[in-house]
Amino acid sequence: xxxxxxxxxxxxxGSISLLRNINLEVKRGEVFVIIGPTGAGKTTLLRxxxxxxxxxxxxxxxxxxxxxxxxxxxxxxxxxLAMVFQKPVVFNSTVYDNIAYPLKVRGVNNSVIRSRVEELxxxxxxxxxxxxxARTLSGGEAQRVALARAVISSPAILFMDEPTxxxxxxxxxxxxxxxxxxxxxxNLTVILTTHDLQQGQRLAQRAGVLMQGExxxxxxxxxxxxxxxDIRIARFVGMKNILRGIVARQGSGMAAIEVKGRVIxxxxxxxxxxxxxxxxxxxxxxxxxxxxxxxxxxxxxxxVMSVSLDGPLCTVVLDGGYxxxxxxxxxxxxxxxxxxxxxxxxxxxxxxxxxxxxxTAVKVLPAPHSAD
Amino acid sequence: MQELWQALVQAxxxxxxxxxxxxxxSLRSLYVSxxxxxxxxxxxxxxxxxxxxxxxxxxxxxxxxxxxFYSIPTVVVGLFVFLFISRAGPLGGLELLFTPGxxxxxxxxxxxxxxxxxxxxxxxxxxxxxxxxALSMGAxxxxxxxxxxxxxxxxxxxxxxxxxxxxxxxxxxxxxxxGNIRGYTRxxxxxISLETQRGDLxxxxxxxxxxxxxxxxxxxxxxxxxxxx
Numbered sequence: 100x101x102x103x104x105x106x107x108x109x110x111x112x113g114s115i116s117l118l119r120n121i122n123l124e125v126k127r128g129e130v131f132v133i134i135g136p137t138g139a140g141k142t143t144l145l146r147x148x149x150x151x152x153x154x155x156x157x158x159x160x161x162x163x164x165x166x167x168x169x170x171x172x173x174x175x176x177x178x179x180l181a182m183v184f185q186k187p188v189v190f191n192s193t194v195y196d197n198i199a200y201p202l203k204v205r206g207v208n209n210s211v212i213r214s215r216v217e218e219l220x221x222x223x224x225x226x227x228x229x230x231x232x233a234r235t236l237s238g239g240e241a242q243r244v245a246l247a248r249a250v251i252s253s254p255a256i257l258f259m260d261e262p263t264x265x266x267x268x269x270x271x272x273x274x275x276x277x278x279x280x281x282x283x284x285x286n287l288t289v290i291l292t293t294h295d296l297q298q299g300q301r302l303a304q305r306a307g308v309l310m311q312g313e314x315x316x317x318x319x320x321x322x323x324x325x326x327x328x329d330i331r332i333a334r335f336v337g338m339k340n341i342l343r344g345i346v347a348r349q350g351s352g353m354a355a356i357e358v359k360g361r362v363i364x365x366x367x368x369x370x371x372x373x374x375x376x377x378x379x380x381x382x383x384x385x386x387x388x389x390x391x392x393x394x395x396x397x398x399x400x401x402x403v404m405s406v407s408l409d410g411p412l413c414t415v416v417l418d419g420g421y422x423x424x425x426x427x428x429x430x431x432x433x434x435x436x437x438x439x440x441x442x443x444x445x446x447x448x449x450x451x452x453x454x455x456x457x458x459t460a461v462k463v464l465p466a467p468h469s470a471d
Numbered sequence: 472m473q474e475l476w477q478a479l480v481q482a483x484x485x486x487x488x489x490x491x492x493x494x495x496x497s498l499r500s501l502y503v504s505x506x507x508x509x510x511x512x513x514x515x516x517x518x519x520x521x522x523x524x525x526x527x528x529x530x531x532x533x534x535x536x537x538x539x540f541y542s543i544p545t546v547v548v549g550l551f552v553f554l555f556i557s558r559a560g561p562l563g564g565l566e567l568l569f570t571p572g573x574x575x576x577x578x579x580x581x582x583x584x585x586x587x588x589x590x591x592x593x594x595x596x597x598x599x600x601x602x603x604x605a606l607s608m609g610a611x612x613x614x615x616x617x618x619x620x621x622x623x624x625x626x627x628x629x630x631x632x633x634x635x636x637x638x639x640x641x642x643x644x645x646x647x648x649x650g651n652i653r654g655y656t657r658x659x660x661x662x663i664s665l666e667t668q669r670g671d672l673x674x675x676x677x678x679x680x681x682x683x684x685x686x687x688x689x690x691x692x693x694x695x696x697x698x699x700x
Contacts, residue, residue: 151603174611182607188600191622200618201608245604252609 101163102127102288103148103256108157110143117143118312121157125256126305128286130278132320134299135309136335141292142185144309145258148290149182162255178205181254185261187241189233194225197233197244201252219247223277239270246274250281257281259291263298275302296336300324308332329464330376339433340379343466346371353396354463359430361419364396365461374466381435383460386415388444390453397456401432406446413441417454478676482684485677497681500658503571504639507578508631511586514579516627519590520616534591540584545577545643552577553647569650574658577644582634589630593623628697632690639686659685 101124108121118140125131135141146152148159150166150173159167166176181201189197195216202212220226223243228236233244242262249257259278263271275298281287292309293299299306300320307317308328316328327333333341344358346369354367356375369375385391390398401417412435419430432454436444444452485493522533554560556567556576567573597619605615620627642660649656651665659682666675 146603149607151606177606178609180607181609182603184600184604186600188598188604190601190604190618191624200605200610204605204608204610204614248608258607 100127101125102161103290104160105148106158106160108144108147108159109155110140110147110152111155116312118147118154121314123307123314123317125288125290127255127288128282129304130282130289130291130302132299132303132306133290133292133309134296134303134306134323134335135292135294137294139309140312141294141309142260143312145182145260145290145292148256149180149258150177151182178252179255180258181249181252181256182258182260183242183245183249183262185264187238187245187265189236189241189244191234192232193229194220194231194233194236194244195229198247198251200248205252215251219251222280223247224273237270239266239273242266242270242274243277246277250285250287253285254287256288256290259289261292261294263293263295271298278302296324308335310335325380326462327378330378330467333376333378333462333464338378339381340384342377342379342430344375344377346373346375353458356461356463359419361399361430363399363456363461364458365463366458367463369463369465375463376466377464378462379432379456379460381414381433383456384417384432384434385455386434386436386440386444386446387453387455391455393455394457395455396458397454397461399430399432399454399456401430401452401454403446403448403450403452404431405448406441408438408441411438412436413438413446415441415446417452419454474672475676477673479680481673482677482680486681493678493681495654496657496659496662496678497685499571499656500639500660500682501685503574503645503658504578504635506575507582507638508586508635510575511579511582511634512631515583515586516590516620519587520594520620522587523591523594524616534588537584537588537591541588543581543584545581545641546647548577548581549644549647552580552644556648568648569652569656571649571656573648574645574656577648578638578641581641581644582637585637586630586634589633590623590627593626593630594619596626597622625697628693632693635689636686639682 103125105121105123108118110118121144133141133144147154154167158165161176161179165171190200198216198219199212202215220229223246225240225243225247228240233241236244263274266274278289282289291302303320305318306320306323308315308323310331316323316332323332324336327336327338330341342358344356344363346354346367347357347362348355349369349371352366352368354365354369356363356365356377358377363377365377399419401419404416404418407414415434415436417432417434419432434454522530552573553568556562556565556573567576601619601622602615605618610618640660642664645658645661646664649658649661651657651661659678663675663678666678
């Protein structure tokens with residue numbers, strides 16, 4: 100069931116457009132992660148959703164009710180929401196008073212406040228911190244106080260704006276564990292922004308990609324990271340092997356795409372003559388010394404340019420050569436194999452090898468008009 | 472140096488034997504200045520808050536004017552209030568002239584700009600994220616404003632101490648509006664002025680030491696209270 104929905108949300112600062120046509124739908128109880136590079140508009144969007152700022156155009160619906168516009172009681176709507184900011188913000192008072200704040204401003208009975216604060220201090224690993232001045236805490240501790248303070252009033256949606264951006268690894272894990280715990284135990288809906296792709300994949304049940312003020316793709320992390328919607332997203336999610344080409348032939352849903360003088364076959368309905376961007380995940384490239392006999396449609400002879408070990412994995416950069424104009428840049432591919440396989444193949448720079456790629460592993464998208 | 476030493480000894484003796492006139496003058500000084508600062512704070516903190524939290528045309532000019540009045544001479548304030556409360560003035564009927572109330576009015580006007588300006592500066596010093604956090608945690612607009620003022624309490628109390636210091640140490644308004652009437656409007660500063668004119672420099676210095684002592688004790692008490700809350 101949808102808990103939050105935006106319709107054509109827009110925000111501007113003077114003549115500068117910060118957000119455009121944001122149509123977002125978040126389901127009750129899910130962790131929705133908004134990923135995007137710095138400056139994409141993530142904080143601006145969260146501030147609009149938390150009703151801290153007013154959008155220039157568009158509407159926000161919470162539980163089916165419109166919560167933007169002149170006739171809306173913003174205060175009532177805002178009390179169902181809470182936000183944790185990127186920089187840990189704590190009031191200049193004790194940890195207890197910080198966590199108790201949302202209940203105090205709601206006029207809740209002191210004994211209820213005491214039991215709720217004690218419960219959260221315990222849950223957040225802050226037992227014994229009640230009387231500490233919040234400003235004397237470390238960044239990680241302060242962010243846990245901010246998280247406890249945000250959830251004490253049992254909000255329907257918790258917004259978190261890059262909550263772990265400035266924290267050490269242990270603190271990041273503590274915050275992520277708490278977040279997952281609150282989400283699971285209280286069915287708390289969480290909308291979190293991050294530019295950390297790994298964190299996005301770790302936490303998201305669904306995700307949206309925000310780029311240059313536009314929500315360019317939304318779906319499961321699997322969909323976004325394996326099938327990015329366009330070349331910008333592909334680059335942002337760390338896709339390697341992004342190549343520009345042109346559909347040379349089309350037949351029965353199979354496209355023969357000419358890339359730097361080589362032909363790569365892919366599953367695509369795009370007609371001949373279409374300029375396309377293709378991308379191939381490094382782990383989808385199979386390396387062999389003789390060239391595999393099998394169903395894979397693409398078998399390229401290549402030269403190993405470099406081999407770099409990274410723990411149990413090994414990145415191999417291949418030069419696929421160039422069969423077109425002599426001044427052209429070679430077809431360069433990056434493959435990811437296990438260190439064991441790299442050892443067995445005795446990979447070394449200068450070695451001749453075959454790269455085999457299934458047609459289904461080649462993602463094809465029409466190239467944007469502004470060729471880059 | 473000799474006179475300073477004698478003054479210090481005499482100040483200690485005056486305090487030790489609780490000289491009735493010195494106690495009375497000191498308590499009056501304390502009362503007049505404390506009343507001034509409380510009344511001024513009741514106006515200035517909300518006014519400073521209003522100016523800080525609202526955007527309007529001429530805001531910067533207004534703040535500049537307020538800051539200019541930090542250094543308004545006490546005799547000018549004395550003269551201004553005198554014109555209002557003297558028998559021929561618009562408030563002459565209240566018969567305030569040469570009463571402790573007149574001194575309080577003068578001192579309130581004297582410290583209004585300092586307290587207002589310093590409150591604005593104190594609120595400017597509070598991180599913008601505090602307001603967002605308060606609102607996001609469910610505070611009403613008014614509750615958020617009080618949260619911000621509470622965050623700025625160290626600086627606001629600093630402004631109160633400064634205002635109190637300006638009030639208790641001024642002589643111009645107290646002399647012109649209070650008249651330095653023994654047992655009624657005489658305060659430490661006007662007493663010092665009188666004793667100096669009479670040539671009793673040691674007593675003047677002793678009263679001066681008591682004045683500084685009071686200012687110091689008030690400042691220490693305020694800071695101790697602040698650390699606790």
